[in-house]
Amino acid sequence: xxxxxxxxxxxxxxxxxRGLTPLKEAKTPTMDKIAEEGICGLMNAIDIGVRPGSDTxxxxxxxxxxxxxxxxxxxxEAFGLGMDLKEGDxxxxxxxxxxxxxxxVLDRRAGRISExxxxxxxxxxxxxxIDGVKIFFKSKGYRGALVLKGDVSDKVTDGDPHxxxxxxxxxxxxxxxxxxxEVLNKLLKIVYERLDKHPINIEREKRGLPKANIILxxxxxxxxxxxxxxxxxxxxxxxxxxxxxxxxxxxxxxxxTYEVDEKKMNIEERAKIIIDKIxxxxxxxxxxxxxxxxxxxxxxxEKKKIIEETDxxxxxxFKEIKKDEVYFVLTADHSSPIExxxxxxxxxxxxxxxxxxxxxxxKEFNEFSCAKGSLHWIRGEHIMRILLDxxxxxxxxxx
Amino acid sequence: xxxxxxxxxxxxxxxxxRGLTPLKEAKTPTMDKIAEEGICGLMNAIDIGVRPGSDTxxxxxxxxxxxxxxxxxxxxEAFGLGMDLKEGDxxxxxxxxxxxxxxxVLDRRAGRISExxxxxxxxxxxxxxIDGVKIFFKSKGYRGALVLKGDVSDKVTDGDPHxxxxxxxxxxxxxxxxxxxEVLNKLLKIVYERLDKHPINIEREKRGLPKANIILxxxxxxxxxxxxxxxxxxxxxxxxxxxxxxxxxxxxxxxxTYEVDEKKMNIEERAKIIIDKIxxxxxxxxxxxxxxxxxxxxxxxEKKKIIEETDxxxxxxFKEIKKDEVYFVLTADHSSPIExxxxxxxxxxxxxxxxxxxxxxxKEFNEFSCAKGSLHWIRGEHIMRILLDxxxxxxxxxx
Numbered sequence: 001x002x003x004x005x006x007x008x009x010x011x012x013x014x015x016x017x018r019g020l021t022p023l024k025e026a027k028t029p030t031m032d033k034i035a036e037e038g039i040c041g042l043m044n045a046i047d048i049g050v051r052p053g054s055d056t057x058x059x060x061x062x063x064x065x066x067x068x069x070x071x072x073x074x075x076x077e078a079f080g081l082g083m084d085l086k087e088g089d090x091x092x093x094x095x096x097x098x099x100x101x102x103x104x105v106l107d108r109r110a111g112r113i114s115e116x117x118x119x120x121x122x123x124x125x126x127x128x129x130i131d132g133v134k135i136f137f138k139s140k141g142y143r144g145a146l147v148l149k150g151d152v153s154d155k156v157t158d159g160d161p162h163x164x165x166x167x168x169x170x171x172x173x174x175x176x177x178x179x180x181x182e183v184l185n186k187l188l189k190i191v192y193e194r195l196d197k198h199p200i201n202i203e204r205e206k207r208g209l210p211k212a213n214i215i216l217x218x219x220x221x222x223x224x225x226x227x228x229x230x231x232x233x234x235x236x237x238x239x240x241x242x243x244x245x246x247x248x249x250x251x252x253x254x255x256x257t258y259e260v261d262e263k264k265m266n267i268e269e270r271a272k273i274i275i276d277k278i279x280x281x282x283x284x285x286x287x288x289x290x291x292x293x294x295x296x297x298x299x300x301x302e303k304k305k306i307i308e309e310t311d312x313x314x315x316x317x318f319k320e321i322k323k324d325e326v327y328f329v330l331t332a333d334h335s336s337p338i339e340x341x342x343x344x345x346x347x348x349x350x351x352x353x354x355x356x357x358x359x360x361x362x363k364e365f366n367e368f369s370c371a372k373g374s375l376h377w378i379r380g381e382h383i384m385r386i387l388l389d390x391x392x393x394x395x396x397x398x399x
Numbered sequence: 400x401x402x403x404x405x406x407x408x409x410x411x412x413x414x415x416x417r418g419l420t421p422l423k424e425a426k427t428p429t430m431d432k433i434a435e436e437g438i439c440g441l442m443n444a445i446d447i448g449v450r451p452g453s454d455t456x457x458x459x460x461x462x463x464x465x466x467x468x469x470x471x472x473x474x475x476e477a478f479g480l481g482m483d484l485k486e487g488d489x490x491x492x493x494x495x496x497x498x499x500x501x502x503x504v505l506d507r508r509a510g511r512i513s514e515x516x517x518x519x520x521x522x523x524x525x526x527x528x529i530d531g532v533k534i535f536f537k538s539k540g541y542r543g544a545l546v547l548k549g550d551v552s553d554k555v556t557d558g559d560p561h562x563x564x565x566x567x568x569x570x571x572x573x574x575x576x577x578x579x580x581e582v583l584n585k586l587l588k589i590v591y592e593r594l595d596k597h598p599i600n601i602e603r604e605k606r607g608l609p610k611a612n613i614i615l616x617x618x619x620x621x622x623x624x625x626x627x628x629x630x631x632x633x634x635x636x637x638x639x640x641x642x643x644x645x646x647x648x649x650x651x652x653x654x655x656t657y658e659v660d661e662k663k664m665n666i667e668e669r670a671k672i673i674i675d676k677i678x679x680x681x682x683x684x685x686x687x688x689x690x691x692x693x694x695x696x697x698x699x700x701e702k703k704k705i706i707e708e709t710d711x712x713x714x715x716x717f718k719e720i721k722k723d724e725v726y727f728v729l730t731a732d733h734s735s736p737i738e739x740x741x742x743x744x745x746x747x748x749x750x751x752x753x754x755x756x757x758x759x760x761x762k763e764f765n766e767f768s769c770a771k772g773s774l775h776w777i778r779g780e781h782i783m784r785i786l787l788d789x790x791x792x793x794x795x796x797x798x
Binding site: 245268356357358359360374376377378382384385386388392394395396397398 | 413414418441445447448449450451452453454455456465469474644736738739741742743744745766767770771775776786
């Protein structure tokens with residue numbers, strides 16, 4: 001038996017003045033059929049009233065305690081870029097940015113330099129060593145990740161001042177962070193010296209473009225101890241997503257990761273990849289992101305349309321899935337109400353579909369109908385346990 | 400007011416290809432009437448997705464945290480045999496077995512020696528002392544329990560090699576277990592020396608039967624600190640079951656235990672004993688085991704038939720029970736789906752019946768109907784608290 005968790009990012013919503021949500025109003029015949037044939041409920045990835053990020057909620061849904069393994073965006077970004085990370089390393093997200101002669105930030109994104117330019121500049125930073133701390137840097141366009149290895153701590157502020165006109169300076173948050181702050185400040189000086197005069201930047205200056213002469217580290221975190229997914233569950237798993245964040249989580253847990261560009265690929269192409277991976281792996285996590293993006297933009301109709309497209313994607317996938325071969329979970333990582341334009345703690349609908357689930361009376365997949373399902377209300381951490389139990393891979397406690 | 404918890408072992412199931420379970424399909428007019436008159440819900444003895452043993456689930460249902468008080472089968476077996484146990488003692492389950500001259504196991508059960516033979520051999524082991532460790536042994540047919548008292552630890556392996564042709568040797572799992580392993584290995588040598596030449600075994604040899612010349616300890620556990628049921632709840636309680644495991648739990652908690660042989664006694668005889676104890680005690684736990692046995696054997700029709708017989712047993716009991724005298728809980732310790740042939744983490748139906756419960760709309764007692772009950776979903780640990788509250792013996796927290 002295979003396992004699939006299909007997450008529609010930010011799917012849940014709050015009712016509008018007509019008492020409707022994008023999901024309730026959208027035509028979703030496939031989702032409704034899954035709900036009708038499965039067991040339904042509501043789910044909070046972390047807990048009631050806890051408003052999760054997509055990162056913390058995905059970790060919880062995969063059975064990892066985010067209070068233990070989530071240490072900030074830095075490590076996830078570095079994992080996502082495929083960097084070599086060991087427990088105790090400290091990692092940051094970074095932007096290439098522009099500072100003036102007085103070291104004041106002029107442009108926090110250096111006019112979004114190209115992939116190729118970034119790759120050249122990366123070489124000036126990656127592999128440095130300062131006071132015994134080894135420094136690794138990998139770019140992805142104007143963004144990147146910075147990893148410190150050695151006697152380092154994450155008890156430091158961002159180097160990113162988060163506004164223009166101020167200087168990038170790292171401060172220690174406690175005595176423990178003092179050495180790391182010093183190393184980072186030295187690093188920022190060295191980066192400026194090396195990049196400001198770099199041919200790429202000379203060239204950019206000629207073309208009237210801002211120089212990418214600094215990096216701004218932020219979201220620093222200590223790389224946590226994390227048991228790989230395969231070791232934890234004995235399942236060969238993969239993760240299909242269109243965002244670096246989810247890919248980073250997948251890589252951190254040792255899942256094979258696949259990118260599906262939701263904006264460039266059509267439904268058929270996306271379905272083909274997902275079906276292929278479901279057939280190949282014991283466990284497949286799918287994250288589709290666009291509903292959350294529409295929510296952040298406050299676009300009700302757009303969110304509804306994306307949900308209807310996702311239903312079509314699901315209809316193609318379900319043509320290839322048999323009930324005695326797959327347990328399929330359809331849910332969301334969190335709600336992203338249109339009125340909030342951000343994540344909220346409202347629970348999300350969930351359905352577990354497959355041969356031996358105790359089907360209930362719920363016939364529609366939405367925030368209201370699923371509240372009447374026989375799963376009642378669960379937390380993200382319960383999902384993997386329920387699935388393992390359904391495939392009889394759950395360890396017995398007692399005799 | 401009296402309290403009764405009636406547990407149908409392994410009752411819950413998963414739907415078959417017709418969407419039915421043995422409980423859903425069985426004719427259970429009494430259970431359905433109890434459900435109709437009571438408040439229903441679903442219950443996981445330990446937690447969602449946790450697959451319990453009968454031991455850990457009964458402990459949880461009786462309000463004891465199995466993660467604290469469950470230390471393995473050894474102590475439960477020793478309690479079940481009525482041995483004197485103190486916190487810190489270490490207890491094992493044992494089989495009488497046969498080893499050859501090279502100390503290799505020939506027969507892990509010594510051809511299942513008789514109760515009388517075992518009682519004679521028991522005397523050669525019970526009361527020994529090795530390196531200051533006092534040793535107690537009590538047999539029950541070819542099985543028994545071994546208790547070590549003194550400076551002992553449970554950080555040792557089984558002495559039982561779990562297969563024939565290998566030697567019974569106890570190894571330390573950590574430095575703490577070294578002395579105990581040494582004592583046990585010395586004990587096994589002494590047991591062999593004493594039993595191999597024992598008249599019982601000389602006699603067995605003459606009759607061509609395997610000698611019961613060794614014991615194989617397994618499932619070792621440290622006797623935990625456990626508050627007796629009466630001290631915890633102020634209720635005079637008893638436990639009625641047909642298995643040594645449940646009896647062991649009852650004795651560990653200081654409940655009076657009664658055996659009801661489900662295979663030899665008829666429904667009327669069983670009902671009589673149960674009714675008698677309900678009248679005599681403040682609290683009665685009843686465990687009926689046969690549905691779980693049928694589940695382990697994968698026998699759907701047999702499980703259904705046992706459930707229908709249990710319904711008859713309940714009908715006799717309910718003739719003698721008045722709603723203003725008894726709060727009655729009907730539930731299971733765990734599901735044992737036919738398709739799994741073992742315990743699963745699927746929740747079980749539960750109904751609480753009695754004068755002042757908030758009756759809901761549920762009219763049938765099964766895995767599907769009870770999911771719609773007003774109890775929603777609870778854990779085993781909640782049951783005693785709810786019952787104590789119903790009889791107004793629940794301590795108030797606050798003013």
